[in-house]
Amino acid sequence: MVRRPLVVGNWKMNGTRESRKTLLANILSGVSESDPAEVGICAPYVFIPEAAELLKKVPILLGAQNVANEDDGPFTGEISARMLREFGCDLVIVGHSERRLLYGESNELVAARYKKALDYGLTPILCVGETLKQRERSETLDIIDQQLDAVVDSAGVESLANAVIAYEPVWAIGTGRTATVAQVQEIHEYLRRKISGWEPGVSASVRILYGGSVKPENARTLFGLPDVDGGLIGEASLDAESFLSICHSV
Numbered sequence: 001m002v003r004r005p006l007v008v009g010n011w012k013m014n015g016t017r018e019s020r021k022t023l024l025a026n027i028l029s030g031v032s033e034s035d036p037a038e039v040g041i042c043a044p045y046v047f048i049p050e051a052a053e054l055l056k057k058v059p060i061l062l063g064a065q066n067v068a069n070e071d072d073g074p075f076t077g078e079i080s081a082r083m084l085r086e087f088g089c090d091l092v093i094v095g096h097s098e099r100r101l102l103y104g105e106s107n108e109l110v111a112a113r114y115k116k117a118l119d120y121g122l123t124p125i126l127c128v129g130e131t132l133k134q135r136e137r138s139e140t141l142d143i144i145d146q147q148l149d150a151v152v153d154s155a156g157v158e159s160l161a162n163a164v165i166a167y168e169p170v171w172a173i174g175t176g177r178t179a180t181v182a183q184v185q186e187i188h189e190y191l192r193r194k195i196s197g198w199e200p201g202v203s204a205s206v207r208i209l210y211g212g213s214v215k216p217e218n219a220r221t222l223f224g225l226p227d228v229d230g231g232l233i234g235e236a237s238l239d240a241e242s243f244l245s246i247c248h249s250v
């Protein structure tokens, strides 16, 4: 099974309308359909309509950084999957560690968000990963099990055929401290083996991205690992030259 690599920029809560427009224009001038990697951008909600317009004829996937766990109703501050679809999104991140840790999102809530994304035809990028404390206590695999099991219990293992997984060790996010290649491959292989125990076909096709201080200098090595199918890029996706260099490191 050949899995086309995917590189997604997570802009998080950065930039102004003008700076995002320039960034996107610079990124799209460097991406072509024939590139080995598929490219995506997860923008803050308010930039989505303009980004969708700019990306109309360009082979870049557009995404959001979270999605509501309900269809419609009195949920102040939330954005529904139907709205994201209507405004041109293909992807949505769910369970990012910043949502889990700073906003208290539980595995169950993340699973409900994941399910809503799929119900409306969005591809969820499910983030999993342990904190430094959890790693030091040798709890990494337990934590990842719990994060993945919650989603599989609620949406079924077949749902992973329409999803992307991102392994993002919390201690490597925005810290400049990348996990070693051995650490990354160990977890990616673990995830694929676990899914294979449920459904070998899904395991062979699901893309598992790595995220956490990916830079132009380390991207090629990380993307060369057998179970790494691309990356989820934070800081380095805010600079067109760095992001394109990472996209072209596949």
Ligand SMILES: O=C(CO)COP(=O)(O)O
Residues within 6 Å of the ligand: 010, 096, 168, 172, 173, 174, 175, 176, 211, 212, 213, 214, 232, 233, 234, 235, 236
């Ligand atoms: O959180 C991340 C992507 O979702 C990774 O962020 P950095 O690339 O800034 O470490």
